[in-house]
Every structure is written in C-alpha cells, then in structure tokens.
Amino acid sequence: MKLERMRLGLRINQNNIIIFSTLLLILLLYGAGSVLYTGFFSWQVFFNLFIDNAYLIIVATGLAFVIITGGIDLSVASVVAFISVVSASLLQQGMNAYAVMAICLIIGILFGAAQGYLIQRFDLHPWIVTLAGMFLARGASYFITTQSIVIENPTYLSISKYKIHLVGSNFISVSVIIALVVVALAVYAAKYTEFGRAVFAVGGSEKSSVLMGLPVPRITVLVYTISGFCSALGGIVFTFYMLSGYNLHLMGMEMDAIAACVIGGILLTGGFGYLVGPLLGVICSGIIQTIVMFQGTLSSWWTKIAVGFLLFLFILLQRVIVIRRQRRRVINHGSTMTPPQLQPLTNAEYSKL
C-alpha cells in the first residue's frame, strides 16, 4: 500500500506530462532533423525558428488565454493581416512609426473587447462571433486597399533589419525579444495574478465561477481583449517581418495558432494548460516545416501529406505518453477518521509552470 502511494505520488501531474512530452518530442524531432540533413544542426536554423515565428508565438499566447476560458478566437489571423494593412497605409501617408504602432494596438484592443462584449453580453458562441470578426477584419482591409503596400518607413526598416548577435555571427531579431517578453508576461500573469487564476477558474466551470463570486463577465471580455491585443502586437511584429501590408497575408493562420496551443498542452475544453505551451507548440510545427524544407524534393501534395503526417505522429506520441502516465486518476479521500498522509512529492504541479 505504501509503495503504491509513493509511486502515485511521484507521478508527474497530468498537465506536466503534456509539456514534458512536447519537449521530449521536440528534442526527438530536432535530433532526427540534425541527423538526416546537413546544415540542420546550427544555431541559425534554431534561431530562425523563433525569427520566423515570432508573430505566431505572440498570437498563440494571446489566444491561449481565450482557450483556457473555454472560448476560441478565430479572428486572430485576419486581425494580423488587417493590422499589417493599416500600418502600411498609415506609414505610407507619412505618419510617425510609433504613433502607428500605438494606433494598431488600440485597434486590436478595441476589436478584441468588442468581440468579448458580444460573446459575454448576449451569450453568443465565440465561434460565431469571432468567425464574423474574421470576415470583418479581412473585409475591412479590402476597404483600405486590395493591393499590397510596401513599407519604406525608416524606423520600421531599421527595426526589421536590426540583428541581435548571439553565439558568433548568428542572430535573432527584435521581434524574437518581443515574443519572448510576451510569453514571460503571460506565464507570470497566469500564475501570479488573480486574473490569471480566474481565467483558469472560468475555464473549469463558468457557472461555478459565477457562484463563487468571480467577475466572470469582466474576465470574459478581458481575455478576448488580450487576444485582440496580442493579435495586434503580432500584427506589428509581422509587419516588421514582412515590411508590407497585405490583406491576403496569413490566410488560415488561426488554425496554426490553435494547433500550437493544443500541441503545447492547452485543452480546448478549457481550464488546463501552461502558458509556455503555445511557444512549444509553435516551435514544434516550425521544426516539422523546417524538416520538410530541408528534405527538398517533396512535391506540393507530398509536402501537405508529410506535414500532416508528422503532426499526426507528434499528437499520437503525445497521447500515448499521456495515456500511459495518466492511468486512472486517484481519488484521494481525506476524512476525519483516517487522515491521509500528506504527499509532499506533488510540488511539481506548481513549481513547474
């Protein structure tokens, strides 16, 4: 009996398992790529994962808050594209770069808040509201222009081209720093603020949260606002990356962002997950793509099949690891008569985030 308890106590908690398995599989994939392709195992290839995906990391991290409350935001990709068009056209008219960034962030915040308000106030399903938001943001950018606009603003150019050198001549971009800061803030907010925990509570049970006296309406609006803000910030970062505004940018990227969250261990049903998850998810799909690119002989359709297959393999392995470790959850019965031993070993749950 004692032994049993010990073993169970040592178990990694369910949330952690997914994060661990994701990390493990990322290492595995990266290792496989390095063995198979010359040039794969280099700092720059590794950094490129972050450079190329900085905007996605930001967007997915913002989205994660929404998903943890049990909602969804399908508008993120369109908002990024919209922001790119807005900034490009404003810059074209000669507006100050920082003013443009501020305007973009405000747009994102308002857009997100409006979506959140509709969802919360009228009890509409997030799928529908944000789907309309997706149409709206894409459509609105067509009102500005159907062309792509190149950005020639010197501030944007210099930010875009600024290289932060790490390990020799290898570099990362400013956007990577922004993305990592966003992730760090998100992790902090999720664990160390009342709001962060309330987000998890709402995801666990909205009804209970209301009855426990949490300001659920405010939280709901706020998570969509965060998602809108992150989309706008992602839009700015994406604009640095592309130096252009175009309404056809990032068609279907919302699925990438959602997939990143899920691969990173965030349950779409809400209530579970860690905020580093999206980052790991993005890196994982980044590696998959890099492998496919290094492979270099796949035709279009085989590329699709390969990407999907690797994704499948990844998710499958993740499930297998999780199921194997999970077994059946122990129901711990403490009672006045037979107090259960305290189990100090499960610290892992909270020290690990």
Next chain:
Amino acid sequence: GSNNGGSGGASSSPANTGTNTESAAPASSPAADKKIVLGFSQIGAESGWRDAETQSIKDTFGNDPQFELKFSDAQQKQENQIKAIRTFISQKVDAIALAPVVESGWETVLEEAKAANIPVFLLDRTVKVSDESLYTSFIGSDFILEGQNAAKTMIDQLGADKQVNIVELQGTVGASAANDRQKGFQEIVDANPNYKIIKSQSGDFTRAKGKEVMEAFLKSDGKNIQAVYAHNDDMALGAIQAIEEYGLKPGTDIFVVSVDGIKAAFEAIRDGKLNVTVECNPLLGPQLKQAILDYQAGQTLEKWIKSDEDVYFGQKAIDALPNRLY
C-alpha cells in the same frame, strides 16, 4: 556584412565543417564535379497552371546532371516562402528561384540572401523592393499586358462600334494577377465608350466559383450580357457551363475571353465555346536554367526576362492544340 559560414558559434555545429567553397564570389564557376544547387520556392499547387510551372522546373533541373534541385512548396503562404529561402541560405545553395505569392514583404529575406551572395531569380511574378539589386532577374509575363491584350482582342473580334456589356470574373481579391489583369483590361475598355463592364465579381480563380457567379449574373442581367472576361481559364470554363445551362451558346451568344492558355481552354476554343485565351506561359524552366548558367558564367542579365507568350483564338488555337503540354 559578415558571411554566414564564418567563425564563432557556427563552428560548433557539425554541419558547417568543410565543403564551404562558395563563400567566394559567386561568379567563379563551380568545381567540375560539384553540382549547382538550386533552391526553388514555389507558391503551391493551387492551379493546373502552377503545376505546369513546377513540372517544367522539375523536368529541366531534375534531368540535368549539372544541377541539383531543392524544391519547397509554400502552400500559398508567404511566411513559408520566407522560411524556405532562409532554409536555402542555411543550406548554402548556389541560386534561389522564387515564385513570390505576393509582391511585397521580401526586403529582409532577400537582403539576407544577398549578404550570403546567393543570386535570386523571380519567376512569373515580381516583387516590390526599394533596392532592385536584391534580385538578379525576373522571368515572367506582364499581367497588365495580358489584360490589355484580352481587351484588345475582344474589341477587334466584336467590332469597336458595337454596344457590348461585359461581365468580369475576377481572380482572388487582392491577388496581383487579379489586380493587374483587371487594370490592363479596364484601361483599354474605358477608352472605348461602346464597351462597358456592367458587373464584376470575384470567382476566386476556380471553376466552381466561376460558374456560380456567372449563374447569378445571368439571372440578374440575362440577355444583357454580350461578353465575359475571366481572369483565368478555369473561371471561364465554369462560366461556359453556366451559360450553356442558362440556355445560351457560349462563344456565339456571349463572347468569352480569358487568360492563361491551359489545354482545356484550347479545347474549348476548338469546340467553339471559348473565343480567346491570352497565354501566360508557365514553362519557365529552360529560361531559368539559361539565366543561371549565364549568371555563373559572369554575364550580366536583363532585369526582366520576358517569357514567350501569345494570344490564341480561332484556327490558330486549334493548330496549337496538339502541342500544348499543360
């Protein structure tokens, strides 16, 4: 700028040891036994036309022992194309070919390619960059010209003094091919007061959408339509079906003109259902190969290498049909 295979952390990665010959000037011809590595970033496989382009490149370079082709499909996403170029750079290819999905947003990555001394050839669409030296050459056609040719041929065929109401099936909203084909066409049509575009709607470059939109046009304007201008052949083929189902004769009752020149369009011309197709040649492989070889030989290249293209209608199209590859 530093060259990429330099000192520092890079040496810690096994992949970078040895075999780093082309950090010198790119014009130096490669060692006899060394293949010229070409990285080709293709948009995707969204149409038969694009597939023909891919096939042409693959055939040209895949069957040539002098070359090694690295192919990457971006699935319609610019980010993927940028990633692909970065990957090519880190793989140290000798040349990059890029069929850009959009015109803008290439500055940064092309600079990286330039810093790595890798020539970049653009295929079928060009890019907007402040510094023209970021790419070596653009090989492809002129969408505006295609639009103009479509309009000119139509006016020629129907007669300049006839009253003609045109409906336009646009490509994907915002796509440069759609923008320019519309622009070129509009320019010519606007110059003739007898020709009017009465409705314009996006058919997303697809047959199904082309048919659906045409159906709606026919329902609302019916007999008022004398001509259809489709931004690509697929939409035109869909529109032809819609016209037939509506009870009119495409090619006779309604004049149909489109762009691309795929084989099915030639067949439609043969059957008298399509009037004109303006060719937009996807078989760019040979031209690209020549350009790369010229570049390696140190020649200066033209900035815009125009592809060989033509306008097909009537007997000319029927004669050309047996030789169409795609």
Next chain:
Amino acid sequence: MRSGDVLLKMEEVSKTFPGVKALSDVNFTLRQGEVHALMGENGAGKSTLIKVLTGVHPMDQGKVYLNGRPIVARSPLEAQHLGISTVYQEINLCTNLSVAENLYIGRLPRRRGAIDWKKMHADSEQLLRRLNLNLDVKKSLSDYSVAIQQMVAIARAVDMSSGVLILDEPTSSLDAQEVQQLFAVMRKLRDEGMGIVFVTHFLDQVYEITDRITILRNGSLVGEYETSKLSKSSLVTHMIGREWKEEDEHRKTESSYTPEVVMAAKSLTRAGSIKPVSLSVRKGEVVGLAGLLGSGRSEFANLIFGIDQADSGVMTLGAEQFQSMNPKKAIRQGIGFCPEDRKIAGIVGELTIRENIVLALQAKKGIFNYIPLKKQQEIAQRFIDLLRIKTPSMEQRIDNLSGGNQQKVILARWLATEPKLLILDEPTRGIDVGSKGEIRRLILDLAKSGLSILIISSELQEMIECADRIVVLRDRMQVGEISGGDMNEASIMKMIAEGGGTSEQYPQTGS
C-alpha cells in the same frame, strides 16, 4: 447590535420560472446569532429562495433588507460584498483548480503584487484544520471525493462570511463525524453573532443545531417556528401538508428472499482501489454496504457495474460468469445502478424528464429498437406519478428540477429498466422526509416482488430498516457482515471501528 436583532429580512418575495411558480410572497427573517433552518419538500423553493437572495436569479418582486437597509444583489459577487456567503446545493467549485485556490480564489493573498502561493497554501491548511481536514491543498480538487469537495466549499464560505452564512444541504454527502465538525464550526460562528441559514432534509440535524425553522410548501410560506416548540411530527405535517403518521416510516417486517443467487462476486479486486471483496445477493434480498466515507463502497459498486474494470475475480450473474463488465452489458444482464454523484454521473441536464427516464431502458433495448414516443410518455408518466416527481410537465428539462426531484428521476430511470439487481448508491441523498419514506417503501415493495437490491447509504438507520444483511467495508476492504437482529447502529459502528468480525476470512494485506 445584539444577538437576536433582525439581520436579514426578505419581504413578499416572488419568483416564477417558465411553467413554475417557485416562490410566491415569501417572507423570511434571519436574526443575529441564530441558526435558522429552511425546510420544505423537494421542490418547495428553498434553493430558489437562496438563489434570488444572492443574485443568481433576479427576483420578480419583493424586498430584501440587510441590517435594516434595503439591498439588491445582482450577482453572487455583489452578495459577497454585502457579507452574504453561500454554499449552494450543487457544489460549485472549480475542480480543475487546486484545493487552496478554490478556497481563496477571488481574494488570493498577494505579496508585492504577485500571488503569494506559500502563504495561500499555509493559510489553506490552517483553514481546513478548523474543519479537521488534513488535505494536500496543492492537489487539484478533482482528486478528492464529493464529500471532501463539500467540506472545501463549506470552508470557503465559512472563511468569507461576515454576517450571513447560507448552507444549502451541506450535509447531504457528509458522514456523522464530518457533520459534527461542521456543527462545531457553526456553533462557534453563531456565538460570534453570525446569522446562519441551514437547509437540510435530516430532521435530527435540524433539532440538533437550529434555533428557528421556516417552512415552505409549494413556493409559499407556511410559517416560522421556534425549533424547541415544534414537534417532529408537526414539522413534517407542515412540510408535506397532510397528517404524518408513524406508519409512513416503513420498516422491514419480514424477509422475502429466496435461495436463488442473482449475483455473486468472487474476490473482485482492483489495484489501488479495492481489495478482494466477495459478495452474493439472493433474489429478493436487500443487502446493505456500510462503511465510512472512502471505505470503498462506491468503488465496489463501480466494479460490479463495469464502470471500472476489476483486475481479478469473477462475477456470476444467473448462470453466466463474467471476467469483465461494462455498463451496457450490465444493464442487459439486469443490473441497474443509481450512482451517488447526481450532477456528474446521473442527470443529463439538457434533456427532458421523459428522455432522462427512458435513457437506460433505451440503451438496454439497443439503438434501433426505438421506444415509440407514446410508450415513452406512458413510462415517464407512470414514474412521475409513482415517485411523485414534482414538475409542471414531463417535457421539462431535468436541470430545472429541484435537487431531490432530479434524484427521483434517476431512480425512475433504473426502475424503468426492470432490473433483477438494483444498486443504489445514496438513493435518498437530498430527498425530503416524505419522499424518503416512500422510497423506502418502494425498495421494500420491489424486494418483495423479487428484485434484489444492493444499497449504499450513509444513513445507517435507513439501511438497517430495509436491509436483510449488511456488509461492512473499511479501508477499502471487506471486514465483516451482520444480519438479522444483530443489525443495529452500535454493532455496525463497532465493526467499522474495530474491523473485527470475520477479518480472518479476508486477511489484511499490506500495512
């Protein structure tokens, strides 16, 4: 203010739900320093009164005064700010969060702007110790049983309350010790001058702890009484609105079982959950499973019904032997199982009462053997009448029913499958006195007609009154069996405490 002053006053409160007049012109007064019982049959409107008070539902009309000042709470949050804290009938906590977070969310301790997890964990442990609970507060709440969750909800409310504390059936899943623990805390709070509203269907508890009783019937006020001046029988009479006689308390008079064994489990084991249990039930026999909270009673029932798979052991049903079981198979073999956690494993919230009742029967018949609507209605009506389920229509969504009526619907679901063996895990939890008696009578009648019943109940008295035989579990192990005249609370408690009796038969393994 002194003890006895009016703390909370509700005047002329009305509330209508579609098709139901849940409250009509109800008055309610709570004084400082008292424990006030709110009593009534299932569906009388007790929970509704609490919910309109705390802003879960808006009230149609009526006024509320707190300390003499009119108040309107539009949400539980506002009610909390006014000093009213509540444990609702259906436990409302977030099981995905840790125990500590559930205790403190909404008011998490902070240090330099950030949540102070250390302090929170320490505080939580201390808080729970007041209720004599010793839990790992870092674990997620879902790792604990309903009873523990109930205690956590109480702890949260107790800690937050300042003025008014409302407890809606807090004791329904607690055992005697825990109830005593809770009462101790309640008495302390009362002595500190707090007003406590207490809802329960256990009359003993009412007489033990409360000072005053307000009785509701059919959404209307019957009256307010001092507990000490109201006899038990008149209390019940007021509640059910008719004369209540001792005969309504049904007891087992004679055993009616035959020697034919309906179900025999032999050394059913499941690692980490239950040690070998052997048990057989004869036709028409009522067997009780006794034990403390967490002794493994539900676990055993889950094994029989195939919710969990046994690692070893065999089950014999009729002539057939089974190594593994699943619910569908079990139902087809004539087993019915009324699980203890109504909200999670019992009701299907969005469906109607009719659909909830026929669900298991339909599963038994199979997907293509559809029960025609007419027949469904017949069945539903029969059980609504039989169990006196209080509802405006059988097409009402089940989650709009009161807690006790939901329980009756679940019972009806299993009776409709016409089982040979019915497992009832806490069948009378949350059910009012009147109906409890009826359910007991029903059990006895069913047994008489040849149905075998395995009953798990925390109310020992109830089990003693219906069962032919009681099997005692302790620490997830079978420790003994009592039958016939030996069955009384004392002997059972003794066996539980000592683990004595037939323990040689089931040698203890491990520590």
Next chain:
Amino acid sequence: MHTKIIWPLTALAAILLFNLFFVPGFFHMEIKDGHLFGSLIDILNRAAPIMVIAIGMTLVIAKEGIDISVGSVLAIAGAVAISLIGVVPLWMAIGAALIVGALCGLWNGVLIAYLGIQPMVGTLILMTVGRGIAQLITEGKVLTTDSKSYGFIGKGFFLGLPFSIFIAAFVFLLVLYLKKRTALGLFLEATGTNKVSSEYAGVEPRKIYLFVYIVCGLCAAIAGLLVSSNISSADANNAGLWIELDAILAVVIGGTSMRGGRFFLAGTVIGALFIQSLTTTIYSMGVPPERIMVVKAIVVIIVSLMQSDRFRQMFQQKSKKAVIG
C-alpha cells in the same frame, strides 16, 4: 422546441423579402425544356452541398465535436470519383468515393473517440493531409469528365427540379429518420450533454462518436459528388475550400448549440439555405467583391443577435420600460 427554428426562418424570409424589392426578377420562375428555372431553384441547387455537409456537421456538433476536415474530404471524394470514371463503371466510381468518405470519417472518429484527441486538432490533421491526398490523386491538375450520367448528379433535372435537391432531401430525411425513429437522436443528445451520465446509463459514447464522424465523412463525400459533378471536374486544390466554416455557420444559425446537446436538422437546412441566399444575393446585387466579407460578417452578427435570448430580453425590457414610463 420548435420556437428555435423561428429565427433562422425569419432571417431567411428577410433576405428573400430583400430580394423581392431590390433584385428584379428574383422570384421569377419559368418552365424551360420541362424543368423549373429561376433564382430560387438556383439557390436550392447551390445550397445542396452545404446542406448535406451541414447535416453531417450537425450530428458532430451535437456531440460537442467539430469536423474541419469536411472540405478536404469533399475534395478527395470528387477526385476519386472523377479519376475512376471511365476506368470502372460509374456506380463503382461513386461507390468508391462514398467509401473513401466513410473511411475518412472513420479515421477522424478513431482519433477522437478512441485516442482521445481533441476534435478540432484531430480533424485538422485530415484537413491538411486530405487536400494533399486529393492533389495526389489528381496530380495537381483539374480532372474533367464528360460523362453525362455523372453530370446528372449535380446538374441534372428530375421531375422538373434539380436532382441535387433530391439528394439533399434524401440525406435530410434519412438522418431525420435516424433521429426520430431510432434512438440515435436521444443517445447523441445525451452524450453531447453529459458524457459521463450517458455512459452510466449504458450508452456507449465512443461508438456514437465513431458513427457520427463516419456519417459526417459520408456527407462530405456526397457533397463532393455534387460539387464535382456540377462542374464535371475535380479541382483538388479549391473544391470545398472554407466550406467547413459555412457549414458550421449553417448549423449554428439553425439553432444547434456548439456546446453540444440538442440539435435541429430542419434548422440546419434553413441555415444553409439562408447562407446560400445571402451569397447569391450578394452576387446578383453587384456588391463589389471586396465588400462581401464585411456584408457577411454584419449579417452573421445580426442573425445571431436575433437568436440570442439576452438580446431579445434587452428589447423587451426596453419596451416594457417605455410602456411604463
């Protein structure tokens, strides 16, 4: 229960009314070559694929799932059918397409029901891979067929009406039968609402899920036949692109909640008709293509607001207050 359907009906009526005033000849119908002909018929015909997919999607959503792979499955089915026409008899080609669709559904079902992968992600895999497979089958080209009998499915006329309408109606009635005359509806709504309770009551949620995804795959395949036969060609790249969004929209407009539970097949059909009417209206109105998205967004929000109880309550309260005050 039937009040739910009022809102989509109102929306549909509103858009038809709009057409009555603003699109001349919209309600005009004539009989040509023995079949009915007019915008309304066109809408029915065009809506058929979305309808069929949305019916499948309704079941999936009722169990609180989602299937975003339907567009890819549609493309695969079309590709399979057209590539096989001429090689094998027509019925075999059609059968093969349907079988492939069912297999796709089975695949989704296994991932979701038995491996416990979340529906959105589980079907995301097939969404990506599926289009690749469709392209593999067509080798990236647009395959065409001139089989008249195949073309009949999507553009033929039967009893004066487009044949596709009969197919959609058949699918609808079949699923309606399953819902009303078997316990599928009950079990589905039960598992969609509370999986644990249903399992305790002897329903087997996994089998239900599997079945539902297979039906959804089949529906997507049928839609694939309709679409590819309508244009007599299989376009692996574009067929059914984004159709999942329209289908989901149709389901939700029809009154089925994305949170699972109760589902309304008739509502879904009306939702699909509404979406198609909207699209056709936009086309015939000559709305500039770049405005379509915005128009659609606004209409979707208006319709869902109309469905929202809370929104209506707001107005009722306002009008009450107005009366009192």
